[in-house]
Amino acid sequence: MLLSLSPEREPENTTDLAGEQDYVSMLYRKLDDERETAQLGLTGTLNQTGGTPQARTERDVSATMYSERLAQLTSVEQGLCFGRLDFHDGQTTYVGRLGLFDADNDYEPLLLDWRAPAARPFYLATAASPEGVRRRRHIRTLSRKVVELDDEILDLSSAESGDNLGLAGEAALLAALERRRTGEMSDIVATIQAEQDRIIRDGLGGVLVVQGGPGTGKTAVALHRAAYLLYTYREQLSGRGVLVVGPNSTFLRYIGQVLPSLGETDVLLSTVGQLFPGVLATGVDTREAAEIKGRAVLADVLAEAVRDRQQVPEGVLEVPFDGGVLSLDPATCERARAKARGTLRPHNLARRVFVEEVFADLGEQAARRFEVDLFEGVPDIPLQEGEKPDAEVLDARDHAEIHAELAASETVQAALDSLWPKLTPQRLLRELFASPERLAAASGQALTESERAHLLRPAQSRWTPADVPLLDELAELLGVDDIEQRAARERREREERAYAEGVLHILEQDEEIIDEEVLRVADVLDAELFAERQQRRSELTAAERARRDRRWTFGHVIVDEAQELSPMDWRLLMRRCPSRSMTLVGDIAQTGAPAGSSSWQDVLGPYVADRWRLRELTVNYRTPAEIMGLAAAALARVDPALRVPTSVRETGVSPWQQRISTEPILSLVDREMSAVDGGTVAVIGPASRLAELREAVPDDDRVSLLTVGEAKGLEFDGVVVVAPEEIVASSPRGWNDLYVALTRATRRLGIVYTRAELAPLVGTG
Numbered sequence: 001m002l003l004s005l006s007p008e009r010e011p012e013n014t015t016d017l018a019g020e021q022d023y024v025s026m027l028y029r030k031l032d033d034e035r036e037t038a039q040l041g042l043t044g045t046l047n048q049t050g051g052t053p054q055a056r057t058e059r060d061v062s063a064t065m066y067s068e069r070l071a072q073l074t075s076v077e078q079g080l081c082f083g084r085l086d087f088h089d090g091q092t093t094y095v096g097r098l099g100l101f102d103a104d105n106d107y108e109p110l111l112l113d114w115r116a117p118a119a120r121p122f123y124l125a126t127a128a129s130p131e132g133v134r135r136r137r138h139i140r141t142l143s144r145k146v147v148e149l150d151d152e153i154l155d156l157s158s159a160e161s162g163d164n165l166g167l168a169g170e171a172a173l174l175a176a177l178e179r180r181r182t183g184e185m186s187d188i189v190a191t192i193q194a195e196q197d198r199i200i201r202d203g204l205g206g207v208l209v210v211q212g213g214p215g216t217g218k219t220a221v222a223l224h225r226a227a228y229l230l231y232t233y234r235e236q237l238s239g240r241g242v243l244v245v246g247p248n249s250t251f252l253r254y255i256g257q258v259l260p261s262l263g264e265t266d267v268l269l270s271t272v273g274q275l276f277p278g279v280l281a282t283g284v285d286t287r288e289a290a291e292i293k294g295r296a297v298l299a300d301v302l303a304e305a306v307r308d309r310q311q312v313p314e315g316v317l318e319v320p321f322d323g324g325v326l327s328l329d330p331a332t333c334e335r336a337r338a339k340a341r342g343t344l345r346p347h348n349l350a351r352r353v354f355v356e357e358v359f360a361d362l363g364e365q366a367a368r369r370f371e372v373d374l375f376e377g378v379p380d381i382p383l384q385e386g387e388k389p390d391a392e393v394l395d396a397r398d399h400a401e402i403h404a405e406l407a408a409s410e411t412v413q414a415a416l417d418s419l420w421p422k423l424t425p426q427r428l429l430r431e432l433f434a435s436p437e438r439l440a441a442a443s444g445q446a447l448t449e450s451e452r453a454h455l456l457r458p459a460q461s462r463w464t465p466a467d468v469p470l471l472d473e474l475a476e477l478l479g480v481d482d483i484e485q486r487a488a489r490e491r492r493e494r495e496e497r498a499y500a501e502g503v504l505h506i507l508e509q510d511e512e513i514i515d516e517e518v519l520r521v522a523d524v525l526d527a528e529l530f531a532e533r534q535q536r537r538s539e540l541t542a543a544e545r546a547r548r549d550r551r552w553t554f555g556h557v558i559v560d561e562a563q564e565l566s567p568m569d570w571r572l573l574m575r576r577c578p579s580r581s582m583t584l585v586g587d588i589a590q591t592g593a594p595a596g597s598s599s600w601q602d603v604l605g606p607y608v609a610d611r612w613r614l615r616e617l618t619v620n621y622r623t624p625a626e627i628m629g630l631a632a633a634a635l636a637r638v639d640p641a642l643r644v645p646t647s648v649r650e651t652g653v654s655p656w657q658q659r660i661s662t663e664p665i666l667s668l669v670d671r672e673m674s675a676v677d678g679g680t681v682a683v684i685g686p687a688s689r690l691a692e693l694r695e696a697v698p699d700d701d702r703v704s705l706l707t708v709g710e711a712k713g714l715e716f717d718g719v720v721v722v723a724p725e726e727i728v729a730s731s732p733r734g735w736n737d738l739y740v741a742l743t744r745a746t747r748r749l750g751i752v753y754t755r756a757e758l759a760p761l762v763g764t765g
């Protein structure tokens, strides 16, 4: 065991257990009281009807507040209190998932929220630097029952025998690490380690990069940091929300429960591919296409593609109008285009200027023709002595009418659309990738012919995740004019509100005439009203509004597996976070995406120069030492200078390896399932073998069949890696991929070879 049980532990004692049970039971009673108060507050608020619009708004705010409080109080039920600190000065504090106070005793804290500054010694105090703490106690509960206490005495004698990983609460930590995995990540609030705590509580401003090998808790730390920031900077963050970006939806499902279990719901979890409202990116790019689409130079290509849609005709364009023909000459169009471009506005907004210029020219032609028609057959009357010529035959109203007619004319609109079309990002990108000519014109020297060939595809193709940052870029270049949609949405909201108010009004009137004995309408409609208000409330949370609004900017952005993002992904994310208050967690050694990065400075330089701070995590909590020995051989192939993080555990079980022909995969997986005794098993193989493996893998909820990309960020009790040599060969970052695959297991790892090319790796097992 690498995990030693130092510092010194006090023997567990039943009196202590009973004492802690009393205290914990008191906390749960307090929690129940708080819940009841919140529930009563909510019911009372929902039962109120009528009143002024302001009173109704205030009610909505109170209902929101009460239901949020209720959700928070419910989320902390499991493990409400998990720690106790005894200080040398005789003081004692309890640490838990939220703060509880004694209203009858000057609001003395009964339980400290783990995020409160006063709770920090629970995570940071060590025997060498005890911060006044004499004893740290981990309290383990099952439902509301105290089942185990783990004590550490922090004094200098134990500091000398302390282990070099500097772990706190080792017994509790070990218990957490050894537990079976369920397929959903759990919070680590009771056993956060000092190096993790420092990152979680780092200040809100600027860009913080957390670099750490597999299993070092980067994801856990990122999520706890979100909860910490929302607690500490609530005023600043609750309006704009926090965005957490993950690599794929499987990963988002895996981490989805962590923040709610910490009482936080106002966080948007999303992949980059989900950040363009209205676009569902279900298509899959080839590796080459994904890499090319991720390049920064695509921003220039897209800007050029937009300019390419601002045309000047080669010859005079004849525009049928009102029974005659108007002509648009290249010089006029050139002038109009230069003026429109000169505004530096996005394409769709600059179009207005282009149209005005063209209308001025066409309008003049139309007016002249109108005058000619007007005076046709009327003899010229010579001017009298001193009389001036009539400067304007048509007045401003006539001109306005002509403009309106031009605007309404389909032929004029068709001409304008051929020169400066109104464009959506979707239309432009679809037409760009479907046309070799347009793509060649837009890319100039930026892409070679063969690179362009990778991007070409039929117009009806599905969107892919790598298209999303391109659509986002185009939305900026084109200027999506969603004023009408916004107005429609606001109108809809007003109508819904008016309808609800109408219903309430009718109910109130009804109540006046209904017999007292009969159930009052409000008595039976509570639930419905509640649901309706809940719906309206959820529409108003920052996370929900952010999901619908492409231009939403977040108070803080957290990116997990940040090494996988392409330069174009970063452009999108930076737009969502102009304050550059960001936490990026990742591992350069695990980069698998073709457009992913191998240097944090390369990623961040364009946005913040060198003004970002780096923190490192060095301890691997997931993967036992035996497995890391094997993974180290794969990492050495990525870069001999890279080191694997130190494992906290040994299991005594070495990874096994065998050739595929020796035994069918099905029986190997069955064997692993019994070995992990009800835990989870993943079979990770190259994409090209997935169909074949699907037939060979048992149909069981506890077994997952995944590519390396899909397995990124996840963990399982047992892992079987199939055809490692094919994983390595199938991508330029093959060794990184294999490293990721080998580090997913918490207990057991098996490798099934198809060939023997990776003998050096086998030899290191």
Ligand SMILES: Nc1ncnc2c1ncn2[C@@H]1O[C@H](COP(=O)(O)OP(=O)(O)OP(=O)(O)O)[C@@H](O)[C@H]1O
Pocket: 173, 176, 177, 186, 187, 188, 191, 192, 193, 196, 212, 213, 214, 215, 216, 217, 218, 219, 220, 221, 587, 590, 621, 622, 712, 713, 714, 715, 743
């Ligand atoms: N302080 C801790 N207490 C208990 N468990 C922990 C602690 N830190 C990390 N873990 C556990 O270790 C495992 C690995 O954590 P996590 O997935 O956050 O690592 P990671 O650095 O994101 O890994 P990867 O780079 O492979 O995705 C998880 O099961 C997590 O709950």
